[in-house]
Amino acid sequence: MEPLPRGPGRAAWPLTCLVLLCLRWPGAGAQAGQSFQLQQPQTKVSVNKGEMFNLTCTTSGDDHPGPMKWLKGWGSENETIYDQTGSFPRVTRAVSESNTDFTIHIMDARLEDAGSYYCVKFSKSLGGVQVFQHGKGTEVSVHAKPSPPVVSGPQHRAGPGQSVPFTCTAGGFFPRDISVKWFKDRSPILARQPQIITPEQLKSSYNMSSTLMVMLKEDDVRSQLVCAVQHPTLTAPLTGMYQLSKALRVSPSVHVDADRLSLSEVNKTANFTCHVKGFYPRGVTITWLENGTEIKVENTSQPVETPQGLFELSSLLQVQATEEKNGSMFTCRVVHDAQDPISRTATLQITAPARDGLSNWSQAYNGNLLVIYIVVGVVCTVLALLVAAILYLIRAKQSKGKSSPSARLHEPEKSSEATTQESDPNNLTYADLNFDRERKTIRRMVEMSQQSEYACIQTSQAPTSDDNLTYADLDMVHLSKAPRRPAPRPEEASSEYASVQIPRK
Incomplete structure (x- = not known):
């Protein structure tokens, strides 16, 4: 607090000593005016910094000679x-020139104005000025509202997925009690307690700082942070805001559209389109390079804002597709927000000129037709091979079916007499027997006619391969006509039998 100017009647050290003596002996001078009364009714007064506050003091009874003063502090x-x-x-009087009301107004309250105030009645005597009566004192407290909070972000932009600090500061408040709350798009965010900076002087104001870490997202372009400060001097919180777009950087995706280049013709125009999408902020620079050398391009659109708050644009490069440029590489280089450039490259591919006046469409059609012919030829070849294989398997099966077991019986050459007997059906001299490839069981042999005579062909153990014995020739004059006897019992399970039945003459 600036020192107040001294009045012409202000006492110095002698008066101070006199006041101390009067405090020790409060009854001094009381006999001079027993009916005089001094009232200082206020015990506490609270005022906000910069406002006006009142200190009340009134007197009653007989007037007593001597000045009235207001003192801050005692002793x-x-x-x-x-x-x-x-x-x-x-300082001004509430009632000017009044002899009983000594209430004062103090303008523009300051933090230094906090303290105890006393209304004092002095009396004059031969020894000088001394304290006659004084009030009980009024305790004045000055409250200071905090300054509007200020939210600051990182010095450099950060990309989605990165956590960055934000700081909320406010100062000049008194008393010390203060609270801070953070919000992101009206949703509360937990934060640590604010840091209070204590002033060097006891009656000075306080300062506050609160820090919050926030992970940025791509859709934070339109989001904002709010710092709300509450203090006893405030009827409503003070707020500070920060747009997250100031701290966010979204790098673009770059793509060069060159789908039509493979069908470009000599001396025709080839188009290269560089698409730059989904970036923020909007500041971006596009340059084209041909085989590493920068070329001038003017067909670049202005950035267009998307519903998400991001930006996109495109740049068109037109190239005369001459034979000398065949295989040339064209690069789209994008620099966004002073970051490292992003490059995408496409190659110019030029097809040979069409002969006999055929257009690119006819060439493509002929190429597709050739592919169809090749596919059809392959399918026909496969089908022919399958048919040949099937025929071969059928013939092999038929040839194997004919190799069934057989037995032949022959007689020696007959005489002329025997020739005359060929018409006799009972004179059987030759037989071809063809059997299926199956074993004849003993039961089937026994069930044959009892008048049959048998010729037995017994083989050894059947070989494992398909080259089994399937044919036999038997030459004999005639079969033995011994008395009937049962068919011989096979000695081994691998025997195969052929029976010949000869009717009796």
Whole structure:
């Protein structure tokens, strides 16, 4: 607090000593005016910084000669705030020229104004000025509202997925009690307690700082942070805001559209389109290079904002597709927000000129037709091979079916007499027997006619391969006509039998 100017009647150290003596002996001078009364009713007064506050003091009874003053503090450290004869710019009387109401107004309250104030009645005597009566004192507290909070972000932009710090600061408040809350798009965010900076002087204001870590997202372009500060001097919180777009950078995706280049013709125009999408902020630079050498391009659109708040644009490069440029590489280089460039490259491919006046469409059609012919030829070849294989398997099966077991019986050459007997059906001299490839069981042999005579062909163990014995020739004059006897019992399970039945003459 700036020192107040001294009034012409202000006492110095002698007066201070006199005041101390009067405090020790409060009854001094009381006999001079027993009916005089001084009232200082206020015990506490609270005021906000910069506002006006009142200190009330009234008197009653017989008037007593001597000045009225307001002192801040008591004892050796007291300070005169108001004197009837002095000049005090910030202090005025509530009722001017009144002999009973000594209430004062103090303008533009400051933090230094906090303290105890006393209304004092002095009396004059031969020894000088001394304290006659004083009030009980009024405790004045000055509250200071915090300044509007300020939210600051990182010094450099960050991309989605990165956590960056944000700081909320406010100062000049008194008393110390203060609270801070953070919000992101009206949703509360947990944060640590604010850091309070204590002033060097006891009656000075406090400062506050609160820090919050936030992970950025791609859709934070339109999001904002809010820092809300609450203090006893405030009826509603003070808020500070920060747009997250100031701290966010979304790098673009770059693509060069060159699908039509493979069908480009000599001396025709080939189009290269560079698409730059999904970036923020909008500042971007596009340059084209041909085989590493920068070329000038003017067909670049202006950035267009998407519903998500991001930007996109495109750049068109037109190239005369001459034979000398065949295989040339064209690069789209994008620089966004002073970051490292992003490059995408496409190659110019030129097809040979069409002969006999055929257009590119006819060439493509002929190429597709050739592919169809090749596919049809392959399918026909496969089908022919399958048919040949099937025929071969059928013939092999038929040839194997004919190789069934057989037995032949022959007689020697017959005489002329025997020739005459060929018409006799009972004179059987030759037989071809063809059997299926199956074993004849003993039961089937026994069930044959009892008048049959048998010729037995017994083979050894059947070989494992398909080259089994399937044919036999038997030459004999005639079969033995011994008395009937049962068919011989096979000695081994692998025997195969052929029976010949000869009717009796």
